[in-house]
Amino acid sequence: MDPTAPNLSDVRMAVYCVPGPALSRWETNKLCQRVSTLFEHQGALVTTVEGPAADGEDDALTDDERPVMEAPIALRMELRSRDLYTNNASLSWAISLMTATVLPAVEESAFAVDVVIRDGSGFLLASESLQGRLITRYGVGTWAANRAADTYWRREDQRLFGDISSHDLSEDLYRQLSQLAYNARVQRQVLEARAPAEARP
Amino acid sequence: MNPFALLAAALLAYVRPDPAPGLLMSKERSRQLECAVVTTQAAVERRPGQLAPEGSRGDMADRGAVLCSERLLRAGLRAPRDEAILSTLELRVSELAATAVSVRPDLSDRTWRVEPFHPSAQVSAKIAFATKNALMAHGAAVSDRLVTLAAGDVDVITRMAPDLAYPAACARYAANGSLGEGDALLAVVLRDPLETALHAGVCADGRWSWLR
Numbered sequence: 027m028d029p030t031a032p033n034l035s036d037v038r039m040a041v042y043c044v045p046g047p048a049l050s051r052w053e054t055n056k057l058c059q060r061v062s063t064l065f066e067h068q069g070a071l072v073t074t075v076e077g078p079a080a081d082g083e084d085d086a087l088t089d090d091e092r093p094v095m096e097a098p099i100a101l102r103m104e105l106r107s108r109d110l111y112t113n114n115a116s117l118s119w120a121i122s123l124m125t126a127t128v129l130p131a132v133e134e135s136a137f138a139v140d141v142v143i144r145d146g147s148g149f150l151l152a153s154e155s156l157q158g159r160l161i162t163r164y165g166v167g168t169w170a171a172n173r174a175a176d177t178y179w180r181r182e183d184q185r186l187f188g189d190i191s192s193h194d195l196s197e198d199l200y201r202q203l204s205q206l207a208y209n210a211r212v213q214r215q216v217l218e219a220r221a222p223a224e225a226r227p
Numbered sequence: 228m229n230p231f232a233l234l235a236a237a238l239l240a241y242v243r244p245d246p247a248p249g250l251l252m253s254k255e256r257s258r259q260l261e262c263a264v265v266t267t268q269a270a271v272e273r274r275p276g277q278l279a280p281e282g283s284r285g286d287m288a289d290r291g292a293v294l295c296s297e298r299l300l301r302a303g304l305r306a307p308r309d310e311a312i313l314s315t316l317e318l319r320v321s322e323l324a325a326t327a328v329s330v331r332p333d334l335s336d337r338t339w340r341v342e343p344f345h346p347s348a349q350v351s352a353k354i355a356f357a358t359k360n361a362l363m364a365h366g367a368a369v370s371d372r373l374v375t376l377a378a379g380d381v382d383v384i385t386r387m388a389p390d391l392a393y394p395a396a397c398a399r400y401a402a403n404g405s406l407g408e409g410d411a412l413l414a415v416v417l418r419d420p421l422e423t424a425l426h427a428g429v430c431a432d433g434r435w436s437w438l439r
Contacts, residue, residue: 027421110264111291136264136291152424157264159293161247171250184254191248205311209424213439216418216426219390220437 029204035069037211039101042079048107048137051076057105064200065207070101079104079144099146101210103203110136110157119164127165135160141203143210149217151210156202158195246295258302261314262295270294309350311423316357320415323427324361326438327413334431337411338368344416354415354425362413374405374412389418393428394435401433408432 027033043058045051058074065072079102112135122131136159143152176187246262248254265273270292271280278292305313312319328335339362343354359369376384380399384392393414400406412430427438 033421113291134291136293159247159262159264161245161249163249168250175250180253184248186248186254194254205423208419209422212419212422213424213426215390216437216439 027201027205027208029064029200030067032069033204033208034065034211037070037100037207038098039065039070039072039103039207040075040079040099041065041072042075042077042102042104044078044104044106045076046106046108048109057107060196061103061105061200061203064203068204068207070207079142079148100214101151101207102144102146102148103207103210104142104144106140108138108140110138112136122165125167128167130163130165130168133160133162133164139199141206143206145210145214145217151213151217152206154202154206156199158199160195246293255302259298260295261298262293265292265294267292306347308421308423309347312417312425313350313353316353317361319425320354320358320361321364323413323415323425323438324358324365324367327362327427327429328365328367330438331411331429331431334411334429335367337409337431338370340370340372340374340406340410340412342374342412342414344414346417346420358413358415370410374400375403376400376405377403393430393437397428397430397435398433400430406430406433 041058041061043049043054043061045054049057054076058076062072062074113133115131115133118133119131122129136157139156139158141152141154141156142150144150172187176185180186246252246257246260248257267278267281267286267290270278273294281290300310327339339359341355341358341362343351343358345351345354359371362369376396376399380396380403384396384399387395393416397406397412400412406412410431414428414430416426416428418426429436429438
């Protein structure tokens, strides 16, 4: 899905970002801001909330957060992060330092982002657990070899140096979140079509 | 061999093979793998002999495992939407079949027909085949016979909005005798060309209802 296309035109959304062991409050705020911008670029009217979604309709929203909510919220997206594992890199660092970092120190971690999307009344529309794994190699050997590879023979779209990996990870996450939100929007339309005529808003 | 790659191979000889992009693994090659992070115990069960099991007193260091398998088809060969649907098709249609059988127990004595609504004929054929298998796995009687509409019906129905088109098609199936009294139709629908989810609706006795 193209996250720059108007996929969610005029959809009213609330994004709930829940801090936890994997994400500090500052990181949670940053994630929420970025996800909010992502959906606003796709035409949605977004409100962000730090904390879990309440059971009732937009109960968690304060008066300041409510102005764009003249119409009912169509989608409530809740984001939670958790660490799956982090390796102990002390041995790797020891070997690396013994070789003057010619051999790299390798740090590895895996995380999951749990995404739950409900409609305004709290009915579950979509849920997914997205997993990511980060490998970071430190050391002059890796730095030199990667720099040379990027400069001399890697194609532009295959380069790894600098913050390209972070950019790739963010782009993957944003595409997945966009697709989930879009699927939830269509699912909501199906549920509305399924509901008896007298029960529709 | 490129001298830089040779040097890199020598430097990283002690590092275990890793599916993440790096000096010896391009992003292109990395994306050709389907990987999942699992616990050591799960990895030992799924790939016996490839990983030492956890000791009775636990491991000295935290260990995790990443299990990877090669994608059957080269990345980019299918449209991304179709890849997303087909890569988990069995699970998706199994859920749809389970929903159909459990939500409509009144149709348990009927013969089920399956009609996929997807823009690609090849993907439609795969969806239909998988859905029939899933229905049979849930104990339903399934027929391969197709439901048909007259050309005039198709001309009218394809101009209608989805909320009206599926109930209209259902009514016409019953009216033209294509879907008899002893039959029920499970329609597997890609409702929007941009979505990657499949929806399901049931048509029986000329009445249409969305399942999910």
